[in-house]
Amino acid sequence: MTDEPKELRCEDAIRLLFDFLDGELDHDHGEAMDDHLNTCRACYSRAEFEKGLKERIKQTGGATASDSLHDRIKKITNDY
Amino acid sequence: MDKREYFAANIGAHLDRLFGAAMRLTRNRADAEDLVAETVTHGLSKIDALREPEKMLGWLLRMMTNLYISEKRKAREKHAHESYREEADSDEPAFSLFERLHQPFLLWWGNPEQEFLNKLLGEDIEAALNELPEQFRVAVMLTEIEGLSYQEIADSLNVPVGTVRSRLARGRSLLQKLLWRQASERGLVEADEGSGDD
Numbered sequence: 001m002t003d004e005p006k007e008l009r010c011e012d013a014i015r016l017l018f019d020f021l022d023g024e025l026d027h028d029h030g031e032a033m034d035d036h037l038n039t040c041r042a043c044y045s046r047a048e049f050e051k052g053l054k055e056r057i058k059q060t061g062g063a064t065a066s067d068s069l070h071d072r073i074k075k076i077t078n079d080y
Numbered sequence: 081m082d083k084r085e086y087f088a089a090n091i092g093a094h095l096d097r098l099f100g101a102a103m104r105l106t107r108n109r110a111d112a113e114d115l116v117a118e119t120v121t122h123g124l125s126k127i128d129a130l131r132e133p134e135k136m137l138g139w140l141l142r143m144m145t146n147l148y149i150s151e152k153r154k155a156r157e158k159h160a161h162e163s164y165r166e167e168a169d170s171d172e173p174a175f176s177l178f179e180r181l182h183q184p185f186l187l188w189w190g191n192p193e194q195e196f197l198n199k200l201l202g203e204d205i206e207a208a209l210n211e212l213p214e215q216f217r218v219a220v221m222l223t224e225i226e227g228l229s230y231q232e233i234a235d236s237l238n239v240p241v242g243t244v245r246s247r248l249a250r251g252r253s254l255l256q257k258l259l260w261r262q263a264s265e266r267g268l269v270e271a272d273e274g275s276g277d278d
Contacts, residue, residue: 045182065099069099069117073117076121077087
């Protein structure tokens with residue numbers, strides 16, 4: 001993004017929302033998003049929903065490595 | 081403690097994360113364990129390239145993704161006559177759960193979006209993730225679950241950052257469409273003309 005961030009319109013905020021939530025916006029655009037979300041109820045609600053969904057998706061990432069995998073890896077590191 | 085000793089001493093603590101990521105990629109327990117073992121072996125062979133040992137988990141996750149994608153690419157080249165599930169039609173409009181659920185007139189009396197999230201089961205999300213075409217599933221998984229940056233994902237997949245953004249956008253849209261369809265089938269939401277089946 002090379003354009004100077006100005007006061008964001010809702011369509012811009014929606015377009016940039018996932019970049020914002022993923023931490024991929026530069027400082028100035030991030031601040032512009034913060035300002036918009038602090039003043040726009042609709043976009044704030046959308047951001048909160050997408051943030052909540054991201055969190056639920058992240059929670060599905062849990063898994064437990066089996067004892068046999070632990071043993072297999074220990075053997076690899078010992079034998080290497 | 082040299083890098084290899086550090087690696088051997090700390091790899092056990094990262095196995096759950098590595099195995100979880102491998103399960104997301106392969107969707108199969110035995111293949112996931114093989115992928116973890118292959119990643120560890122490869123990591124040991126490249127240990128001198130690990131600049132910051134305390135960041136070995138991220139380094140190994142990127143390596144694992146690269147190994148997985150390389151294997152898939154070789155398998156596709158071997159079976160070139162088989163159809164490969166290409167990215168979904170790029171003309172398909174983006175699907176948004178929020179736009180399906182949000183009812184601004186409710187104001188303080190209800191929050192259908194939050195209710196939807198509350199009713200969403202982990203197994204619903206896992207099932208929807210597993211249904212995604214591979215390119216989208218990998219991008220969504222690496223961002224949402226592993227927390228890699230767009231650049232890190234681009235480096236792992238050997239594609240431009242723009243391609244990562246595109247796959248994420250389409251992957252998220254399709255994931256939300258699949259979650260909507262599941263919710264409709266369970267009667268949690270009313271399927272309408274925007275049922276997500278179009």
